[in-house]
Amino acid sequence: MKPVTLKEIAEQLNISVTTVSRALKDYPDISKKTKALVKELALTLNYRPNAFAVNLRTKESKTVGLIIPEIVHHFFSNVIKGIIAQAEEKGYLVIILQSNESYEMEKKQIQLLLSQRVDGILISLANGTADYNHLTDVIAQDKPLVMFDKIAKIVKCSKVIIDDRKAAYTATQHLVDTGCKRIAHFRGALLPQNSIDRFLGYKKALLDNNMPYDPSLVYICECGDNSFEEGKMNARQLLNDHKDVDGIFINTDLVAIGAITEFNEQGVKIPEDISIVGFSNWFMSSVISPTLTTIDQPGYQMGKEAFKQLYKEMQQVKNKEPIVFESIVLKTELVKRQSTK
Amino acid sequence: MKPVTLKEIAEQLNISVTTVSRALKDYPDISKKTKALVKELALTLNYRPNAFAVNLRTKESKTVGLIIPEIVHHFFSNVIKGIIAQAEEKGYLVIILQSNESYEMEKKQIQLLLSQRVDGILISLANGTADYNHLTDVIAQDKPLVMFDKIAKIVKCSKVIIDDRKAAYTATQHLVDTGCKRIAHFRGALLPQNSIDRFLGYKKALLDNNMPYDPSLVYICECGDNSFEEGKMNARQLLNDHKDVDGIFINTDLVAIGAITEFNEQGVKIPEDISIVGFSNWFMSSVISPTLTTIDQPGYQMGKEAFKQLYKEMQQVKNKEPIVFESIVLKTELVKRQSTK
DNA sequence: CTCCCAATCGAAAACGTTTTCGAAATCAAC
């Protein structure tokens, strides 16, 4: 019942552990005959190298950690899928942790992963994260770290992102192009960089079109567990405050869908009375009515790229080369649907 | 730069490695004084036990494996969330693999997890899985294995499921109760147990209501990556074949949403012309129009229960007790919405 | 037969813990 070890194989064949180990890995200094013998016995005994021992010797576990704010989330689950797919291709396993948008959690989880001695860490920051010592800790240990989507510009490490500012600009410009005169913005939480960038893109588009920027038209939502509800609330508030608004650029699809639902219930016509552009292109956005114009954000690809970069860095560490950081920016696309004219 | 070890602490304090190890774990046979010294130095040196060495010694890694058919999936991502939450509470990490509904993948991944020597495995079967040797392998090694949602009755291990048959019965009965006279069923793939059970529940409800069971009213879909498209296709087909059908019980929400979309496009009125009941209660189902009547399937809770059971079994293994298998059945609920009268 | 080189293998250390077993030291009691 005990798992079979190199030693047992060695004893059965009357050779040394060393030879067995090397035979199994096709070292050139083992004769074809012994290699064949060893491999055959290993097969019949169903030998499996003890990963714990291998890890201890080689100081690597072929495992990476992934910290993500929320798993039940169309965009993020696509990212996860991409990461896992790419990791599997390279022979790595992925440990997933969910920060629940909490900085404290995130910190604890980074420590956990470091204790576990994963070979590298992938992370998308929680909304509440404003200090980065837990991350610089990782970097100080020369442990590869790649941030994606929700990043911190200050931290010196590789990043995989989209050009949020440009995408938001495009989205807002689309509202302008389709005739909107007064455009509101539902932005995400205050801290995250992508929330800031999307806001800046929105603002820039307004100014470039000679439209006044009115802070009272910018609504904040935490974009946590109840994004949908926040979308509804903000929509209701907007109807109260600003009856003249005829277009909204919304930070993320789920909030936009909340808003659409509210408008539908209140009898506000989309896009006749109000046009809406979302962000992320959740699958849901293509099936609600009206279907939602949005920015397609390539989650799966982002996951793949993030792992690829992490892999590169892990190789660099293995080869005792210095880690070179890269910033990868992925393309986004405006998907026009019924919620805009 | 090298991580600090017990040995270094021991040398600095001029005591033995043994003592350091035991001081850190509060063994009773170490004096308070040395404990304090050791702990203080460990803290200032930022000592972190080498997980690889600990794993090797203790033969456990505090890590479990999770194999799931598809990550980008509302129900499954809720399950994942539940599993991770519960695992974290117990100090375990979770390695996630995606089988992509492929039996071959699933087999390979089981082997991978066994090589990695995870302490336990959680799995929801792929649609294509019909032979279970890869699973009995796991059980034969006395490695805890818990199946959830898509299970195989034959395999002797713990299971966490819902009563699919009863839920399907309830769903179909609801269609009958609201006046449907001729009820179709879009079932999932042929092999999965839950697909079979839901079909049986549908059939039983018909017979109990003295309605004839007509095999031509049962449409199959693979429920893989393109469930939505399959829903549309089946709906189109149904309109062609059976104009008299006035109700459909659909195996899963995403397919149902595809069907609804198709019906909407073709001008078929829901629920006036056709009533629809889905399965799973995806979030999406509450925002499409018409909103979808469906069976709520507690994904998060299922994940929690699955891990709890796995944990129990891991404890049993640790205590060298025999593993006792349990089958846990979770409650479901009919959520009435606009797609039925 | 001697010498050298290539081919093939093994002994042992090392990775960093945990744990068993026992040794030393302290102390109280007589």
Add this chain to the structure above:
DNA sequence: GTTGATTTCGAAAACGTTTTCGATTGGGAG
């Protein structure tokens, strides 16, 4: 001062690999 119990600690083995460094063997050349 002896005994026995208690407290406190250390030596060493063990977990299963990988890897370094030699050792042995055989064969061919001279």
